[in-house]
Amino acid sequence: MTAFIERRAARSGGIESPRFSRRTLLRSVAGAGAGLTLGLLLPSRGAEAAADAGEGPADARDGEPFAPNAFVRLAPDGTVTVICKHLEMGQGVYTGLCTLVAEELDAAWSQVRPEPAPADAARYNNLFWGPLQGTGGSTSLANAFEQMRRAGAVARAMLVTAAAQEWGVAPAEIETAEGVLRHPASDRSAPYGAMVERAAGLTVPDPDSVALKAPEQFRLIGKGDLRRPDAEARINGTAIFASDIRRPGMLVARVRRPPRFGAVLKTLDEDAAKSVPGVKAVLVLPRGVAVVAEKSWQADQARAALNITWDDSAALTVGTDAIRKQYRELAEQPGTVVRNDGDAAAALSDPEGRTLEATYEVPYLAHAPMEPPSAVAHLTDAGIEVWTGSQVPTMDVLTIAEAARVKPEAVTLHVTLAGGSFGRRANPAGDCVAEAAGIARGLLDRGIVAPVQLAWTREDDIRGGFYRPMALHRVSGALDPNGRPVAWRQRVVCQSVLKDTPFAPILGAPGIDPMAVEGVKDLPYAVPNVHADLHMPETGVPVLWWRSIGHSHTAFAVESFMDEMAHAAHVDPLVLRLDLLRDHPRALGVLMLVAEQAGWHAPMEGGRGRGLAVHESYGSVVATVAEVTVREQTIRVDRMVCAVDCGLPVNPDIIRAQVEGGTVFGLSATLRSRLTLDETGLVRQSNFHDFEVLRQASTPEIAVHIVPSTDPPSGIGEPAVPPVAPAVANAVFAATGRRLRSLPLRVPS
Amino acid sequence: MARLTINGTVQTLDVPPETSLLNALRDELGLTGTKYGCGLSQCGACTVHVNGDAVRACQTYVRDLGDARVTTIEGVSGPVADAVRAAWLEHDVAQCGYCQPGQIMQAIALLTRQPNPDDAAITAAMNGNLCRCGTYGRIRAAIRSAARMLSLATEGAEP
Numbered sequence: 076m077t078a079f080i081e082r083r084a085a086r087s088g089g090i091e092s093p094r095f096s097r098r099t100l101l102r103s104v105a106g107a108g109a110g111l112t113l114g115l116l117l118p119s120r121g122a123e124a125a126a127d128a129g130e131g132p133a134d135a136r137d138g139e140p141f142a143p144n145a146f147v148r149l150a151p152d153g154t155v156t157v158i159c160k161h162l163e164m165g166q167g168v169y170t171g172l173c174t175l176v177a178e179e180l181d182a183a184w185s186q187v188r189p190e191p192a193p194a195d196a197a198r199y200n201n202l203f204w205g206p207l208q209g210t211g212g213s214t215s216l217a218n219a220f221e222q223m224r225r226a227g228a229v230a231r232a233m234l235v236t237a238a239a240q241e242w243g244v245a246p247a248e249i250e251t252a253e254g255v256l257r258h259p260a261s262d263r264s265a266p267y268g269a270m271v272e273r274a275a276g277l278t279v280p281d282p283d284s285v286a287l288k289a290p291e292q293f294r295l296i297g298k299g300d301l302r303r304p305d306a307e308a309r310i311n312g313t314a315i316f317a318s319d320i321r322r323p324g325m326l327v328a329r330v331r332r333p334p335r336f337g338a339v340l341k342t343l344d345e346d347a348a349k350s351v352p353g354v355k356a357v358l359v360l361p362r363g364v365a366v367v368a369e370k371s372w373q374a375d376q377a378r379a380a381l382n383i384t385w386d387d388s389a390a391l392t393v394g395t396d397a398i399r400k401q402y403r404e405l406a407e408q409p410g411t412v413v414r415n416d417g418d419a420a421a422a423l424s425d426p427e428g429r430t431l432e433a434t435y436e437v438p439y440l441a442h443a444p445m446e447p448p449s450a451v452a453h454l455t456d457a458g459i460e461v462w463t464g465s466q467v468p469t470m471d472v473l474t475i476a477e478a479a480r481v482k483p484e485a486v487t488l489h490v491t492l493a494g495g496s497f498g499r500r501a502n503p504a505g506d507c508v509a510e511a512a513g514i515a516r517g518l519l520d521r522g523i524v525a526p527v528q529l530a531w532t533r534e535d536d537i538r539g540g541f542y543r544p545m546a547l548h549r550v551s552g553a554l555d556p557n558g559r560p561v562a563w564r565q566r567v568v569c570q571s572v573l574k575d576t577p578f579a580p581i582l583g584a585p586g587i588d589p590m591a592v593e594g595v596k597d598l599p600y601a602v603p604n605v606h607a608d609l610h611m612p613e614t615g616v617p618v619l620w621w622r623s624i625g626h627s628h629t630a631f632a633v634e635s636f637m638d639e640m641a642h643a644a645h646v647d648p649l650v651l652r653l654d655l656l657r658d659h660p661r662a663l664g665v666l667m668l669v670a671e672q673a674g675w676h677a678p679m680e681g682g683r684g685r686g687l688a689v690h691e692s693y694g695s696v697v698a699t700v701a702e703v704t705v706r707e708q709t710i711r712v713d714r715m716v717c718a719v720d721c722g723l724p725v726n727p728d729i730i731r732a733q734v735e736g737g738t739v740f741g742l743s744a745t746l747r748s749r750l751t752l753d754e755t756g757l758v759r760q761s762n763f764h765d766f767e768v769l770r771q772a773s774t775p776e777i778a779v780h781i782v783p784s785t786d787p788p789s790g791i792g793e794p795a796v797p798p799v800a801p802a803v804a805n806a807v808f809a810a811t812g813r814r815l816r817s818l819p820l821r822v823p824s
Numbered sequence: 825m826a827r828l829t830i831n832g833t834v835q836t837l838d839v840p841p842e843t844s845l846l847n848a849l850r851d852e853l854g855l856t857g858t859k860y861g862c863g864l865s866q867c868g869a870c871t872v873h874v875n876g877d878a879v880r881a882c883q884t885y886v887r888d889l890g891d892a893r894v895t896t897i898e899g900v901s902g903p904v905a906d907a908v909r910a911a912w913l914e915h916d917v918a919q920c921g922y923c924q925p926g927q928i929m930q931a932i933a934l935l936t937r938q939p940n941p942d943d944a945a946i947t948a949a950m951n952g953n954l955c956r957c958g959t960y961g962r963i964r965a966a967i968r969s970a971a972r973m974l975s976l977a978t979e980g981a982e983p
């Protein structure tokens with residue numbers, strides 16, 4: 076994970092491609108049956124060192140330290156299976172990974188099928204994260220960009236060699252396209268499937284000896300018309316999510332959790348629950364009580380019948396109002412310094428200039444993926460099998476092992492499709508998977524050997540904690556007598572998502588969670604004096620990364636305040652940004668594109684307004700213009716125009732979909748959602764009637780424009796979210812002259 | 825014992841009468857294409873057709889169904905369903921896909937009743953179907969496309 080952060084930090088400075096291929100070895104593993112499996116052997120650190128020391132090819136020396144890693148499988152019927160190391164949760168990563176392989180393989184798009192990789196950190200690690208398999212931080216396409224292309228290129232080279240041998244011609248004379256090998260000189264051709272057996276017997280070439288295409292040779296990458304290879308399953312009901320897993324003899328579990336965070340079980344009377352027909356067991360878990368039954372409705376009934384009292388002595392018994400008060404008090408005190416350029420304090424007290432100050436607040440938010448957390452676990456004496464949509468399988472394997480009291484080697488984790496996630500299924504506390512594994516352990520201890528499914532209800536999800544943290548930003552700025560911004564001071568109050576997790580070691584200087592200040596610490600505007608500090612209060616509310624993490628609130632504060640500075644200076648907010656971002660060509664590119672596409676300077680009639688925001692995250696930059704109509708207390712967002720620079724657009728339509736979806740996700744947080752606790756610590760919301768998200772009726776037209784680029788691809792799953800809230804708030808100001816500084820936006824009466 | 829007509833087949837289920845249709849479909853019949861999202865008629869993920877009407881299976885109970893014809897995403901067919909599916913593929917609507925069976929069942933019911941809905945009718949029909957991935961714009965575009973396909977097909981069929 077350290078590597079993950081370093082890599083992200085490196086990326087934010089400039090674009091780079093993961094370099095792994097130099098010492099990568101590929102070899103073919105003829106699998107059972109007549110298929111060709113390409114195993115990509117990634118040397119471990121030790122092997123890299125050995126290779127550096129000139130000890131020869133790593134696998135020739137010793138196969139042990141290397142786990143074979145298959146990304147491509149070709150069947151005699153021509154099917155190309157791409158084994159996808161990243162979780163498909165709607166972001167289109169299967170399409171992306173398949174595109175990269177199919178591009179270099181010269182496969183026909185219709186013959187490509189995605190398949191989820193199992194949990195295996197050695198073979199399926201995220202190359203930005205070190206030895207960790209995981210999907211997050213919008214890293215998937217970027218880390219796999221070269222890896223997947225090489226996997227495809229090597230497969231193609233082997234098919235060419237096979238055909239050359241079969242036909243007795245030189246490999247260089249063979250052409251490939253659309254899954255067909257051709258020798259024009261002799262007018263021979265064969266589909267890939269026909270060469271699979273012969274290719275499987277060949278020695279795998281050194282991947283570095285296999286040329287990758289130049290961008291102008293791409294036929295799939297960058298083309299807008301590729302349909303998701305798994306689209307049909309998603310519209311005919313056959314796509315299988317974790318909650319759809321059905322195993323023979325499978326039992327169903329429900330868990331009653333304490334209503335207050337940090338509470339523990341005091342007394343349990345299980346008699347009524349146990350008398351519900353079909354109930355097999357009542358199990359006490361570290362956080363709650365599980366009932367296990369044959370049928371879901373029996374489990375629901377039994378859960379309701381549990382007679383429980385909770386011990387609240389260590390529980391959080393205050394509400395979000397009190398936490399907000401604590402935040403506001405902290406905002407009066409200096410925090411841990413995150414950045415200090417020049418002398419912001421001096422510039423802010425210059426009597427010649429003008430200063431302004433504003434406070435921005437955002438609430439806790441649940442992720443609320445449409446599929447609530449869900450897992451199936453089956454523990455036997457041989458080990459445990461688990462099915463779940465896991466964003467970080469390496470972490471979940473350890474969670475499962477601990478909860479089921481087995482060795483990590485005894486865990487088999489099947490990664491299923493996920494019905495959305497947005498960070499929820501990347502929980503270091505592993506709440507749902509830990510519960511499922513713990514229940515499986517409890518069953519086995521009682522002599523019940525059966526798979527068990529734990530499917531959370533929506534109420535479990537909304538009240539289950541692990542929210543986007545509440546945050547407060549106090550920002551001060553100074554303008555010199557000419558109206559130029561000369562100082563920017565920002566105090567962030569935000570709970571840490573990293574603290575108390577296994578990733579705590581990557582916390583920066585004491586008291587600095589990089590994820591609380593991303594977007595502030597790296598404030599891109601050319602302001603000579605910048606000071607930023609941070610408070611990370613403990614609140615007792617469990618928090619977690621939520622689509623775009625810290626950027627989800629830092630951009631709201633930064634981009635709103637930039638708008639306030641522009642208005643104070645009587646400068647057009649676009650013009651001020653163009654000026655202060657003059658050293659950031661990609662930001663300028665998206666700003667210019669969005670301004671042109673949105674018609675930034677076109678006048679708007681009364682009650683309507685246009686707002687702008689730009690933000691860089693995960694190596695990509697997105698600029699968004701919002702157009703709103705405000706009538707009395709109602710904000711209607713009419714149109715969102717977005718421009719994105721995410722490097723080489725591998726799948727333009729997926730990029731558009733992610734920007735559309737990220738914009739809708741951002742609009743939910745801007746206009747609707749908030750998670751609050753009452754003054755006794757109970758979560759007030761429970762389901763979509765009170766934890767509101769955007770619906771069809773409030774969804775504006777969303778236009779997405781992609782900046783052409785040949786830089787390596789950067790993130791796309793998250794970067795559209797941060798600019799949404801400030802763009803809308805700025806538009807509300809333009810429409811009404813009222814500055815709204817708290818999310819969700821509410822126009823006071 | 826309950827008798828239900830699901831996708832044209834009469835099924836006998838050993839479930840209590842107060843069982844929701846959603847649980848009966850997913851847990852007894854293995855028809856997992858119909859999804860759970862809220863259990864409170866708030867999200868539309870569980871939308872199926874009962875006698876051709878879009879209903880929320882989470883709030884429909886086995887005891888109330890009688891002889892009604894229940895159709896799920898696995899069994900829905902006909903020209904409207906074909907047009908809707910084709911339009912969904914054309915616009916590559918689905919992201920995670922979890923809400924999509926419900927969206928599609930809702931859209932089929934809409935276009936069956938109202939082959940050429942205006943924007944307000946689309947909004948009214950689709951507003952109960954949540955999509956956290958944010959595919960609303962493509963859903964709207966796909967419904968318009970499906971309506972066009974259907975009107976072309978009808979015109980073509982006329983003598």
Ligand code: FES
Binds near residue numbers: 864880881883
């Ligand atoms: S599950 Fe039935 S409407 Fe949400």
Ligand code: FES
Binds near residue numbers: 920922
């Ligand atoms: S496509 Fe994921 S919830 Fe709609």
